[in-house]
Amino acid sequence: MAQYMFLLFDSEDWYDRVTAEEFQSQMKLHTAFAEAVEAAGAGILGGEALERSSTASTVKQNNGQPLVTDGPFIETKEALGGFYVIECKDLDQALALAKLCPSGNIEVRPVMDTRSGATPPA
Amino acid sequence: MSGGGVGAREVVQLVDEAHREFWSTVLASTVRLTRDIDLAEDCTQDAFVQALRTWPDGVPTNRAGWLTTVARRLALDRLRRETTLRRKLPLLIEDPAAPGDDERPTDPLRLVFTCCHPALARDSQVALTLRLICGLTTREVAAGLLISETTAAARITRAKKKIVAAHIPYRIPADDELADRLDAVLTVVQLVYTAGHVAAGPELTRADLTGRALELARLLVRLMPTEPEPQALLGLLLMTQARGDARVSQDGELVLLADQDRSRWDARLLAEGVSRATAALQQGRGRFALQAAVAGLHVTAPSWETTDWHQVVRMYDAMLLSWPSPIVALNRAAAHSLVPGADLDAVLAELDALGNEPALKSYSYLPAARADVLARLNRPAEAVKAYDEAIALTINEAENRFLQRRRAALL
Known part of the structure; x- marks a missing residue:
């Protein structure tokens, strides 16, 4: 089994106009996604929705003189709005599951093996 | 082993042939064993080096089998020596459903x-x-x-x-x-x-x-x-290849399909290409089958003029339905311009509509096609301007000279 992080990038304008009902039905899509993952024999190891990127703060280490700035590290049109950590067979299964994920843009990143004795990535 | 020694030059040629023919088979089989592409590549390379050394004493009857055995044995030796190091390396994911025998044709x-x-x-x-x-x-x-x-x-x-x-x-x-x-x-x-x-x-x-x-x-x-699309691709490539010599004139100039001497086409390649394309088209209308159909319509026509342009346009329309692409739309417009009695103003509108496609921005065929239609509409000044655009975009020197000649003919 391999592990992947799904980074969900979406337009935040949605939050400006979303109604309570629409928000609930979006959450139901995530419940359905979780069921689909389980049904595929894969698993969700973790995941959260994130508050808007306007609530983010960034700490830059700045050569020993840490600098705190307002906002996300990278400003993009579609902001990072949530994530999942998925355990599944291989990249093909991860990509198949990402296609079911209720988000407009999903970056799929393999999780690095950092158990004791692991080698640095090639 | 075939009896007796073989000349050094003959062996080099045999190994060279084997390299072209069996490289992927030997490598793929070794990759499955090592689950490490770099290691498998090294061992496959070494197997060919060993062939150069030992085949002069006798060339094996089953060359692919010999090379695979040697490559896999080299890989096993190295895996055994390097086990402790290897254990920590991430390996390729094996397909658990596949059978476990040594010689897998797939x-x-x-x-x-x-x-x-x-x-x-x-x-x-x-x-x-x-x-x-x-x-x-x-x-x-x-x-x-x-x-x-x-x-x-x-x-x-x-x-x-x-x-x-x-x-x-x-x-x-x-x-x-x-x-x-x-x-x-x-x-x-x-x-x-x-x-x-x-x-x-x-x-x-x-x-x-x-x-x-x-x-x-x-x-x-x-x-x-059993898949029709690879068959269609092979047919398409063979038909393109068959026209290869006729694409270049004696003095190295590019000759367009319209002006090619069809007797210079390679009849053997054409025959195979057409039969592959026909077989594929009987099984389906995939993207490559339709492209092969267009190529087939070209190569079976006695001349450029007598090409069944109606049918060519129909094939491009079928392609556009399933695979809408500005390049296919451009080809469709170019074919449309050649249908006998075509409304050239309509074709020009079709081409102009493609002008804003980002995919065609650096594509010399669009201004070249516009130039041709403009010249036929008797608008030489605009045609010259379009040829200038095409010339600025082409990266092929023979194509450049061809466009220059067409442009000069208008002045």
């Missing part, structure tokens, strides 16, 4: 699908296919694709790292994804052919890349005999 196919995995950049897919399936060195890959050796090496290395780190599986895709994945593989083979066929720079073609692409297409037909 091994090269898994290697092909891995090289052309959609999670790899298209450029990397092409470079990796040339390297792993065709057995080209990094230098040859660079020369073929007109990129620096550093760039070629970087593309290959990055792709190999991603295959391992992202756990791209070493397997043939399941039925429900096979069509999409196969299309990606065939696109890579077509890109290899095109890179050789419309080579930039002084020469019009680079025979090695076109030859490699044909071998790849034949390999795919052999590995997937």
Whole structure:
């Protein structure tokens, strides 16, 4: 089994106009996604929705003189709005599951093996 | 072993042939054993070196089998020696559903699908296919694709790292994804052919890349005999190849299909191309089957003028339905302009509508097609301007000279 992080990038304008009902039905899509993952024999190891990127703060280490700035590290049109950590067979299964994920843009990143004795990535 | 010694030069030639024919088979089988592409590549290379050394004493009857056995034995030796180190390396994901025998005819196919995995950049897919399936060195890959050796090496290395780190599986895709994945593989083979066929720079073609692409297409037909699309691609490439000599005049100038001496076409390649295309079309109307149909309509017509342009336009329309692409729309417009009695103003509108397509921005055929229609509409000043645009965009010298001649004829 391999592990992947799904980074969900979406337009935040949605939050400006979303109604309570629409928000609930979006959450139901995530419940359905979780069921689909389980049904595929894969698993969700973790995941959260994130508050808007306007609530983010960034700490830059700045050569020993840490600098705190307002906002996300990278400003993009579609902001990072949530994530999942998925355990599944291989990249093909991860990509198949990402296609079911209720988000407009999903970056799929393999999780690095950092158990004791692991080698640095090639 | 065949009896007696063989001359040194003959052995070099035999090993060379074996390299072209069996490289992917030997490598793919070794990859399955090592689950480490770099190690498998080293051992496959070493097996060919051993062949050069030992075949003068007797050439094995089953050369592919001999090479595979040697490569796998070398790999096992190295795996045994390096176990402690290896245990920590991430390995390729094996397909648990596949049978476990030693000689698996589908091994090269898994290697092909891995090289052309959609999670790899298209450029990397092409470079990796040339390297792993065709057995080209990094230098040859660079020369073929007109990129620096550093760039070629970087593309290959990055792709190999991603295959391992992202756990791209070493397997043939399941039925429900096979069509999409196969299309990606065939696109890579077509890109290899095109890179050789419309080579930039002084020469019009680079025979090695076109030859490699044909071998790849034949390999795919052999590995997937029941799939119509590889058959269609092979037919398409053969029909293009058959016209190769006629594309260049005695003094090295580009000759367009319209002006080619059809008696110079290679009849043997054409016959095979047409029969492959026909067989594929009987089974389906995929993207490559339709492209092969267009090529077939061209090569079976006695002359440019008598080509069944109505039917050509119909094939492009069918392509546009399933695969809307500005390049297909451009080809459709060009074919439309040749239908006897076509409304050229309508064709011009069709071409102008494509003017804003980002995919065609640096494509010399669009202004070249506009120039041709404008010239036929008797608007020479605008035609000259369109030829200027086309000339500025072409990277092929023979094509450049051709466009210059057409432009000069209007002045």
